[in-house]
Amino acid sequence: xxxxxxxxxxxxxxxxxxxxxxxxxxxxxxxxxxxxxxxxxxxxxxxxxxxxxxxxxxxxxxxxxxxxxxxxxxxxxxxxxxxxxxxxxxxxxxxxxxxxxxxxxxxxxxxxxxxxxxxxxxxxxxxxxxxxxxxxxxxxxxxxxxxxxxxxxxxxxxxxxxxxxxxxxxxxxxxxxxxxxxxxxxxxxxxxxxxxxxxxxxxxxxxxxxxxxxxxxxxxxxxxxxxxxxxxxxxxxxxxxxxxxxxxxxxxxxxxxxxxxxxxxxxxxxxxxxxxxxxxxxxxxxxxxxxxxxxxxxxxxxxxxxxxxxxxxxxx
Ligand SMILES: [Mg+2]
Numbered sequence: 001x002x003x004x005x006x007x008x009x010x011x012x013x014x015x016x017x018x019x020x021x022x023x024x025x026x027x028x029x030x031x032x033x034x035x036x037x038x039x040x041x042x043x044x045x046x047x048x049x050x051x052x053x054x055x056x057x058x059x060x061x062x063x064x065x066x067x068x069x070x071x072x073x074x075x076x077x078x079x080x081x082x083x084x085x086x087x088x089x090x091x092x093x094x095x096x097x098x099x100x101x102x103x104x105x106x107x108x109x110x111x112x113x114x115x116x117x118x119x120x121x122x123x124x125x126x127x128x129x130x131x132x133x134x135x136x137x138x139x140x141x142x143x144x145x146x147x148x149x150x151x152x153x154x155x156x157x158x159x160x161x162x163x164x165x166x167x168x169x170x171x172x173x174x175x176x177x178x179x180x181x182x183x184x185x186x187x188x189x190x191x192x193x194x195x196x197x198x199x200x201x202x203x204x205x206x207x208x209x210x211x212x213x214x215x216x217x218x219x220x221x222x223x224x225x226x227x228x229x230x231x232x233x234x235x236x237x238x239x240x241x242x243x244x245x246x247x248x249x250x251x252x253x254x255x256x257x258x259x260x261x262x263x264x265x266x267x268x269x270x271x272x273x274x275x276x277x278x279x280x281x282x283x284x285x286x287x288x289x290x291x292x293x294x295x296x297x298x299x300x301x302x303x304x305x306x307x308x309x310x311x312x313x314x315x316x
Contacts, residue, residue: 002037004072006065009033009316010058011258014287019256020117022139022167023052030058031291033260034065034089035312036072036096043099044308045092046261048231052165052212054195055232061089072096084216087234094236095264105267105302109252112161113298114281118142120150130298133159133187133277140167144179151185159277163190166212170199180207188225209251217242225249227279230268231261243272253279256286259293259303259311266294266302290315 011031018027032047047061064086068075075093079086095102113131115122118138126134134154138147151160168176173192180186190209193199200213205224214226216234228250233239243250252269254262262280269278283296293311294303 003040005037006068006070006072006075007035008062008065009312010062011289011291011315013256013258013289013291015285016287017116017285019137019285020139021052021137021163022165026051029256031258031261032058032061032092033258033312033315034092034096036093038072038097041100042309042312043096044103044260044312045095045099045264046231046257047088047092048255048257048261049088050229050232050255053229053232054215055088056086061086061092064089084234087216087232090235091231091233091264095260098236099308102264102267103306103308104304105263105270106304107266107270107302109266109269109280109300110277111280111298111300112159112277114279118147120153123150124153127154127158131281132157132298133161135161135163135279135281138162138164138167138176140169140172144175148179148183151183154185156185158185159187160185161187161190161209163211164192166191166194168192173199173203177204177207190227211253217246223248225251227251227253228269229253229255230265231255231257236264236268239268240271247274249276250274251276251278254282256282258291259306260308262292262294263303266300270302 012028014028018025034045035042049055068078112133112135113126115126115134115136118136176189180189188207188209191211195213209225209227210222211227214220226248250272254265280300283292283294
């Protein structure tokens with residue numbers, strides 16, 4: 001009787017400590033948890049926009065679900081009229097319709113330790129947690145010389161990624177690239193310049209990863225590492241087709257999803273045969289809200305045999 005019905009929950013999550021990025025500080029985020037009744041079962045998905053990424057807002061996603069009269073088939077028809085819109089909602093609907101497979105995922109991925117804020121003490125405490133790759137946010141005021149000293153205390157085999165979140169100018173980018181070239185522990189500099197900056201074509205793609213610039217697979221011609229946030233890049237089927245036909249280096253990354261979105265993002269990451277260290281060290285960052293259920297740490301596992309219908313009723 002519920003066939004095709006869509007329900008949603010709008011939730012606010014508050015970080016224990018604000019996440020400081022090159023674009024400013026984020027102290028709370030809103031998420032839209034969605035479920036669709038399809039084939040006699042509920043499938044789950046999550047709309048999880050993140051500041052700095054050109055996607056729809058939560059309110060825009062809610063509005064279009066309301067326009068569909070909460071019916072899955074109506075919503076698909078509305079979305080088919082505007083092919084590049086609502087990437088977060090498309091990702092959530094893919095998750096709902098593939099939930100049976102996604103919910104069974106129990107594999108294990110290696111994750112980089114997210115160091116925030118960047119300082120000597122947080123860098124070394126993440127290292128001690130067992131992360132062999134560390135990822136830190138930098139801003140235009142981060143002092144390269146200070147970071148150089150902190151890295152010297154890490155073993156030679158440690159790997160570090162720096163993410164500027166599109167906040168540097170060209171001069172600052174070149175300064176960081178000099179550091180990347182001299183320091184073997186640094187794997188890459190992530191998104192130094194703003195999205196669409198013309199100088200990207202003159203920068204070394206082997207030392208730079210793109211994140212905010214990676215909006216949809218079809219639009220990307222970057223030959224270096226791409227940071228793929230499965231919940232931001234639209235329909236999962238298109239994403240999986242692109243993964244299978246494009247042999248680029250991809251790092252999969254969380255956008256601080258709840259357990260629903262995390263299970264989806266991990267499953268999608270595991271469909272890529274490329275093995276690398278991903279970015280899922282995002283659990284335990286929020287004030288207790290019962291929306292995280294996976295265990296964190298350097299090895300990131302799926303959550304099979306979990307009762308998602310019960311989860312939904314618990315958080316309602
Ligand atoms: Mg990034």
